[in-house]
Amino acid sequence: MKALITGITGFVGSHLAEYLLERGNIEVCGIERWRSKTDNIKHIEKKIRIIECDIRDYVSVEKTIKEIKPDKIFHLAAQSFVPTSWNAPQETLTTNIIGQLNIFESVRSAGINPEIQLACSSEEYGMVLENEVPIKETNPLRPLSPYAVSKVGQDYLGYQYHQSYGIKAIRTRAFNHTGPRRGDVFVTSNFAKQIAEIEKNKKEPVIKVGNLEAKRDFTDVRDMVKAYWVSTEKCTPGDVYNICSGKAWTIQSVLDMLLSFSKVKVTVKQDPARMRPSDVLVLLGDNTKFCKQTGWKPEIPIEKTLKDLLDYWRERV
Ligand code: A2R
Ligand code: GDD
Numbered sequence: 001m002k003a004l005i006t007g008i009t010g011f012v013g014s015h016l017a018e019y020l021l022e023r024g025n026i027e028v029c030g031i032e033r034w035r036s037k038t039d040n041i042k043h044i045e046k047k048i049r050i051i052e053c054d055i056r057d058y059v060s061v062e063k064t065i066k067e068i069k070p071d072k073i074f075h076l077a078a079q080s081f082v083p084t085s086w087n088a089p090q091e092t093l094t095t096n097i098i099g100q101l102n103i104f105e106s107v108r109s110a111g112i113n114p115e116i117q118l119a120c121s122s123e124e125y126g127m128v129l130e131n132e133v134p135i136k137e138t139n140p141l142r143p144l145s146p147y148a149v150s151k152v153g154q155d156y157l158g159y160q161y162h163q164s165y166g167i168k169a170i171r172t173r174a175f176n177h178t179g180p181r182r183g184d185v186f187v188t189s190n191f192a193k194q195i196a197e198i199e200k201n202k203k204e205p206v207i208k209v210g211n212l213e214a215k216r217d218f219t220d221v222r223d224m225v226k227a228y229w230v231s232t233e234k235c236t237p238g239d240v241y242n243i244c245s246g247k248a249w250t251i252q253s254v255l256d257m258l259l260s261f262s263k264v265k266v267t268v269k270q271d272p273a274r275m276r277p278s279d280v281l282v283l284l285g286d287n288t289k290f291c292k293q294t295g296w297k298p299e300i301p302i303e304k305t306l307k308d309l310l311d312y313w314r315e316r317v
Contacts, residue, residue, distance in 0.1 A: 004068050004114075005030045006055060006103070007076030008048070011181050012119070014040035016074055016225040021047055023229070029068050031055070031077070040181050055099030058106070065106040072232050073116040075103060078150075081185055082123065085147035086277055096150035097157065104161045104169075115168045115232040120155040122175040122217070122244065122283045123148040133248075134286035137173070137240050144278040155240065162238030170235045172228060175244035175285045179221035179305050180312035187251055188218075188309060191258050196313035198264045205266045210274030212252040215282040217244045220300035227296050234294040244285030245298045258306050 003020055007013040008030025020026045021044060031053035032038060041048065053064040055077050078096050079085065085092040100118070107114065125135050126144040143149045158169030182189035187210070197203035219227075227243045235241055249257075259266065291297055 001025060001072070002027045002029060002068060002070045003072045003074065004065075004070035005074045005076060007078065007119075008032065008050070009036045009038050009040055010076060010080070011040070011183055012177070012221060012225060013074075013076045014181055015179070015221045016076070016228060017041060017044055017048055019222070019225045019229065029070065031064060055102055056094055058102045061102040062106040062109055065103070065112075066110045069110060069112055070114050073103065073107075073114050074228055074232075075100060075116055076119045078119065079147070081183070082145050082147045083276060085145050085150070089146035092146050093150050093153070096147075097153040100154050100157055104157070104167055107167065108165060113166070113168060115170060115237065116158075117170045117172060117228050117232050118154055118158045120158070120171050120173045120240070121148070121151040122173055122242070122285060123280060124152045124155060124173060125283065126280055128280070128282055133282060133284040134246060135242065135284060136286045137242055137289060144280055145276070159238060159240075168237035170231050170237060171240040172231050173240060173242050174224060175217040175219065175242065175283055177219045177221045177224040178309060180308050182221070182309060188254060188258070188306065189313075191255050192306070192310045193313045193317065195258055195262050195264060195266075195310060196317045198266060199262060199314065200317055202317060205264060207255070207266050207268050208271040208274065209251075209255065209268055210271065211276070211279050212250065212255065213281070214251050214279055215248040215284065216251065217246065217248045217283050217285045218254075218302055218305070219243065219245045219298050220302075220305040223298045223300055227290070227294070230294045230296050231290075235290075236293075241290040241293070242285045242287055243290055244287050246285060246287050248282065248284035249302065254306070257303065258310060261307055261310055
C-alpha cells in the first residue's frame, strides 16, 4: 500500500508520516520543495520516499503522481496561516485551490482512483451565531478570511470532482489541533515558545498576545492524524466530516493553562499586529457524524498536549 502525503515536512504531515510508519505495511511517500525546512522529518527520513514537487505547478504534480501511483493521498500541503492570507491572498488561493486542482487532474490523467483525504477546515464556518454551536456539517459557511475562502474552495472542489468524475475525495473539516512541532506562529505554539524563552532568560517576562477572547475546539495532533487515516478507510467519498473534540476553550484559558506549567511571572501585553481584520469568535464542533461512522474518538487531554508542546520548546530555545 502506497500513501502519498503532501505537506509531509509540515506539522501535521510529519505526525501522519510517523503514524503510518508505525502502522506498518505502508510505503510512505511525500513531497518537498527545494527550500522546505525538513527538520520535522529528519528522524524518519531514511524510512520515507521524498520527491521534489510544488503543488502550484501542474507538471510537477503530474510527474509525482504518475511516478508514485499512490493508493491513498493525504492532501495537507497548504498556505496554512490565517493572518498571512490577508497579506498574501493570491498566494493563498493559488496554493490551496489550484494546488488541489492540480492533484485531482493529475490523478485523472494517471488513470488511478485513490482515496484523497482533503484537509479542509473549521475556519470555513467563519462567523458562527450563538445558537449554532456545536457546529454541525450542515451549518452555513460564512468565511471571514482569504484562507477560509480557500478552504471552502478546496472543500467544494472535492464535492464537485466526486460528483463529476467519481474522484474519491474525503472532505475532513478539522477544528484546531496542536502538539509538538506546531509552527511557532500559531497561538498555542507561540505562547509556549515565549514562556520557554522567558524561563531561560532569553526574553523579558512579557508575553505578547492577540485576541484572547476567541474560543477554539482543540484536538491533539496525534489524535488528528489517526482520524485522517481512519477517514480514508471508513468515510464515504464525496461526503464531509467535522473532526474535533467537541470542547472549546478561550485563548485566555489556553494561555493560563500553559502558564500553570511554569514558575515564571509574566505580564501579558496585547500586540495590535496580532489582531485580525475579522477574527472567528467561536469554533465549537459537533463530531457525532465522524465518530459514528468511524469509531474514532479523541484520547489525549488538552493538558498533556500543551505540556508536551511546552517541553518541545524547552528543548529547543
Ligand atoms: O513550505 P514547505 O515547502 O516547507 O511545505 C509546506 C507545504 N506546502 C507546499 N508543498 C508543496 N507545494 C507548495 N506550493 C506548498 N505550500 C506549502 O505544506 C508544509 O510541508 C505544509 C504546510 O505545513 P504547516 O504550515 O505546518 O501546516 P499544518 O498545520 O501541518 O496543516 C496541514 C493542513 C493544511 O492544509 C492546513 O490548511 C490544514 O491542515 O489545517
Ligand atoms: N496566531 C496567533 N497568535 N493567534 C492568536 C494570538 C497570537 O498571538 N493571540 C490570540 N490569538 C487567537 C487568534 O486570533 C485566533 O482566534 C486563535 O488565537 C487561534 O489562532 P491560530 O493558532 O493562528 O489558529 P487559527 O484558528 O487561525 O487556524 C488554525 O486552525 C484552523 C482550523 O480551525 C490553523 O491551523 C489553520 O490552518 C486551521 O485550518
